[in-house]
Amino acid sequence: MVKKLSTPVGPKAASACRFDRNTTIERFRREHRLTHKEQFDRVLSSRTIHFRCGCFRFYATPNDVKGARLGLIVGKRQLKRAVDRNRVKRALRETFRIKRALLPGFDIVVQLADTPSKEPLVAQAMTMWPRFVSAIGTKHDQRDP
DSSP states (O other), rough: OOOOOOSSOOOOOOOOOOTTTTTTTOOOOGBOOOSSSHHHHHHHHHHHHHEETTTTTEEEEESSSSOOEEEEOOOOTTSSSSSHHHHHHHHHHHHHHHHHHGGEEEEEEEEEOOOOOSOOHHHHHHHHHHHHHHOOOOGGGGOOO
């Protein structure tokens, strides 16, 4: 026996993300990531650029592909719970996705060096990328004009 609802069911609720159909949404695709151990090893061993920003360490090396690629290292030593590690990675990926168009063609590895402060992670991560660009300088910019 099938029960009928007393109230009519209307159209489903719209998504919380509203965007114009003509606008392109930049995604964090596989070609924007460092996916193999050899790629991480190349960046970590060459260390063309390395600096620290808050609780994060940055390592970067110019790449052969157009645009920046990101690799993340978030260890159990700094954050014991997987939920916390995933939250840090999610914040870094999201800010990288937003700022990727402004970044030069580098392979970038971001490593969590210390336990993050109570300040919101997205706010910390958004301030990191401009500091990264200034650390690189314009002389390393490999993008085609």
